[in-house]
Amino acid sequence: MNDSTITQMDDVTLLAALRRGDESAFATLVERHHASLVRLAMMYVPDQAAAEDVAQETWLGLLKGLDRFEGRSSLKTWLFTVLTNRAKTRGLRESRSTPFSALAKSELDTDEPSVASERFLPPDHSQWPDEWGTYVSAWDEIPEEKFLTGETMDVIRQAIAALPPAQREVITRRDIEGWPAQEVCNILAITETNQRVLLHRARSKVRQALEQYLNEGL
Amino acid sequence: MAEEITCKELVELVTDYLEEALPTEQRARFEAHLSRCEGCQSYFAQMRRTILLLGRLTEDTVPPAAKAELLTLFRNWKESGESDPPAPAE
Numbered sequence A: 001m002n003d004s005t006i007t008q009m010d011d012v013t014l015l016a017a018l019r020r021g022d023e024s025a026f027a028t029l030v031e032r033h034h035a036s037l038v039r040l041a042m043m044y045v046p047d048q049a050a051a052e053d054v055a056q057e058t059w060l061g062l063l064k065g066l067d068r069f070e071g072r073s074s075l076k077t078w079l080f081t082v083l084t085n086r087a088k089t090r091g092l093r094e095s096r097s098t099p100f101s102a103l104a105k106s107e108l109d110t111d112e113p114s115v116a117s118e119r120f121l122p123p124d125h126s127q128w129p130d131e132w133g134t135y136v137s138a139w140d141e142i143p144e145e146k147f148l149t150g151e152t153m154d155v156i157r158q159a160i161a162a163l164p165p166a167q168r169e170v171i172t173r174r175d176i177e178g179w180p181a182q183e184v185c186n187i188l189a190i191t192e193t194n195q196r197v198l199l200h201r202a203r204s205k206v207r208q209a210l211e212q213y214l215n216e217g218l
Numbered sequence B: 001m002a003e004e005i006t007c008k009e010l011v012e013l014v015t016d017y018l019e020e021a022l023p024t025e026q027r028a029r030f031e032a033h034l035s036r037c038e039g040c041q042s043y044f045a046q047m048r049r050t051i052l053l054l055g056r057l058t059e060d061t062v063p064p065a066a067k068a069e070l071l072t073l074f075r076n077w078k079e080s081g082e083s084d085p086p087a088p089a090e
């Protein structure tokens, strides 16, 4: 098989090739899912090295369990479930992990405006109470390439790293990994409303970081 | 129609709006405000752009060293022919 055909194959086809011992099928699956696995593992373990370890264990678990993997769930779901369990166990062993519910609760208990209130006119303003005092800039004048530079992406990565843990976990699963809301609620055992609050707070902070960075060039 | 929402209120509702979680009336107020307020239009566009950019982080590639380690793992596995024992009959 040549490389360009193989990168277009779906996971099911690649798994079949993997059972026959095809290394390029494995390499393609790794390219497709490994970064996500490491990113999710980071939610539970203290550092990058530990996250890489957990992701590696997950791949080994897949290889050893290939004969039993019957495709009842998608490969992605399977990998993420195994990874989450392993990462949690490891996180507990290294006693860094607080249950998600406790993290979420402490984050939800505080009030956090999406935009600093100084940016709005005061509530008792005679004409425009609570309307924008300082407008946010329109980004349409920014050239498209600017958004996709490594530097802009780093601003986003840093903003995510700085988020409180529950917000970081929700935004990672929803907006980076593209999971459906319902699946995130299930795996984290939170209500839809709380999931949306955490997601909104996380998005608002990433937006703010981007605004700060992009406005320097305006 | 009930009282209009303010800019300060709108910025708190963006995710609920995008997730289609606003009650019909509230949704109408959101849209009415957005259609007349340039500041909120910019803000809303920024939020959508932010979400779009977040989605691009999935395109991160695997560092060569990590990939090499995984391929070694694969080769060792293939040589040993190791697999988990079959699942017990249910």
Ligand SMILES: [Zn+2]
Pocket (backbone or CB within 6 Å): A131, A132, B006, B007, B010, B033, B037, B038, B039, B040, B041
């Ligand atoms: Zn407004």
